[in-house]
Amino acid sequence: MLNQLPILSNLQHLVHRFYMYMTVDNSIGPKAIQWKPELHLQRNIDLYKTQHDQFAALLHQKNEQGLVQFWLDMALNNLPSKYNWEPENRIDKAWGHLTLYCEESCYRAASKVWRENQCKCWEEYIFLARCLIYDPVKFRVILAKYDPNISPLYAYIIEVLRKTIKDEGAVAKFSKWRLLCKKSNKELKEALIRYGICEPEVSRFLFACKYFKQVYQFNKIQNPATRRGQRWVEPDSNDFQEAAQYYNAEKVLAIAPHQVAVGKNVTGEQLQGWMETCITALQNYPQSIAPSISLEVMGAVSCKIESDGGFDVEIEDSTPEQESLCQRTDVVLQHEFLALNDDQKEILYLYYGLGWNQKQIAAKFAVTQGAIARRLHTIERKLINALYSLKQPPQWVTGYVTSWLNYNYETPDYSDLIQAALVTAVKQLNTQSQDLLRLYYGQKLDTNAISNQLHLLPDTVNELLSQTNYELEIALLKELDIMIRNFLNIWLAKQYKNINDYNSNSQSKHLILT
Structure with missing residues (x-):
């Protein structure tokens, strides 16, 4: 968390404000904010610079108000008329230029609020500001109300953001428990991963947070005894214990994530520790202020991000x-x-x-x-x-199931269709078989400990484990059969499409020749 404001470096040219975003650089000395280009928007600027005389003339003015108005007219009114050389998504790009132009206003507004009230990490203030300008619906409303005759756009945006941050960041609202309750699952998951938490703990923390929020909301937020202005009070041990009871009761249901179902029951003290970890992760999130962090989170407010070549997605080549x-x-x-x-x-x-x-x-x-x-x-x-x-699936399925149970049972890879099929197969086993797998492969208990817990003979435990493995093998073979059938249907449809296309082309050539 930051205890002082990073220094904002100056941009060399006013046009840079329309395609560059802020990022924290702490590689050398104190933290400082550097500017990095959004490549697809930089290319768009270069395009207009070479093709649009009026735009090129605006680049030589002493202030950026002419450029601001150029992109405002295009974004809000689709003006001027489109030329053939302009991109089809020119309006989207205009919004992108205006959004990045407001990056510095986010810094200025957050700086003002932080100097008045330092009860919260400065990054949280700028995050609130960015949430507003990267929300396409709210940002459009803000710009539609802008009057260029009253003030420059950057000053107008700073004032809007300052009020928004102060409203969202009121001291009473910045309880750490409010932070936990108000963040979405997507934000919490990303924060946990960036904080170094891995599966299966991530899924368990998210599942526990779901029930803690419900209990805390009912016991504290909606409690008539809670005074207005003191809504985000500290939860007590009973709240955590009640949330743990819900967690343990719901983890055995089919709706529970696999990583939760195979784990142990939790106590109130353990759940409290999990929630504290979640809060710490959120307080350190984001650890930089690059738009890639904030923009990912913008999915919660339906923000459309267009990379248009700005981000390269690597696709693993086939072996x-x-x-x-x-x-x-x-x-x-x-x-x-x-x-x-x-x-x-x-x-x-x-x-x-x-x-x-x-x-x-x-x-x-x-x-x-x-x-x-x-x-x-x-x-x-x-x-x-x-x-x-x-x-030859019958030959390798047995070894695959055994390996998966030993190494990937707690943390299955859902992008792997076979592992996803095994997770589904586990949920379809009877309760005793699921308990056996959970204890033996999830909690790593030996057969003697399992026999004592389930009141079974050790030999019976071994027999049931073998039977359960066999049931998973059968289930996987059935799923493979379905996968192969689906593949075969696609192959046959493609085969006959090629035949039809060939026949159609042959007939067309024949007609041309005759």
Whole structure:
């Protein structure tokens, strides 16, 4: 947390204010605020500088009011008329220029409030200011009320932000418990991660915070005995104990995150420690004031961020092994596809190529709909078995489930479809099986401790663990079967689309030639 205001460095040219944002630099000496360019907005400025004579002339004026009015006219009134060389999203870019222009006003407004009242970290004040200017709805309302005949835009914005910060940042409102209650789950999660908290603790903290907020709201905020102006009072041990009871009761339900369900029950003292950690994380959030931090949080207020090339997203290239598997998959399917008889190929063409339903196909072949359904199933099963021969799931699933239980049970990777399927499979087990997994793989208890807790013989515990592992393997094989079916449907649809496209092109060429 900052105990003094960082120094704001000066910009070399007034036009820089329309495409540069503030960031804290503490690499050398005291903290200072540096300016960094938003690249897609810088490119937009360069475009207008070379293509728009009136805009180029404004760059040579002594103040930026002409540039301000240029972007205001475009953002609010879509003026002047659009030229062919201008970007299609020129209005969005105009709003971006005006938003960054108000960055310095955020600093000035936060500085004024902080000098009057230093009860809160200065970064929290500037965060409140940025929340306002990066909210497209509120920012539009503010600018619509601006009168250039009364004051320059930067002075107008400073006054608006100063009042907003003072209102939002009143001393009574800056209780640390208010901070915890008012922050969204998205903000809290990001703050915890930036503070160094990892899974499964992040999910458990968020789940606990949900019930603490409910208890605190009812016991303290809405309590008639609480005096006005003293709403954000200190919670007592009963509040934490009650929240812990809700946590323990709800963690066994299907709605609870997997990381919560597999963990231990918590006490009131533990939950209080979790909430204190959450508050500390929030108080140190954000640790810099770059827009990338504030802008991510703007999702809570539906702020649209357009990078337009300003941020590069790296996509991991496919490995040679993955490419080889894709190629082998296509070869195997093509081989099996060509080996089908004429009736089977026609059924597939009608179903995937022309989009006929089973009833229509049955009428063409003079058979029942059930017969067509069985033929489709037979064909699909043949193709699925061909895919199974490539990776042989029955051989690797057992080892995969065992490895996942030992190493990823508490912190599954939900971006991995197989791990996500295993989490779903765990929730579908009976209560005893879930308890066994939670105790053995989640809490790392040995079979003797589990047998004492569940009043089972150690041999029975081992048998049940083996049975549970087997149930997860079966569930995973079923899910893989569904995944392969979905992939096969996509492959067949694409196959017949290519055939249709080829036929259409051939007919077009024939018509041209004749």
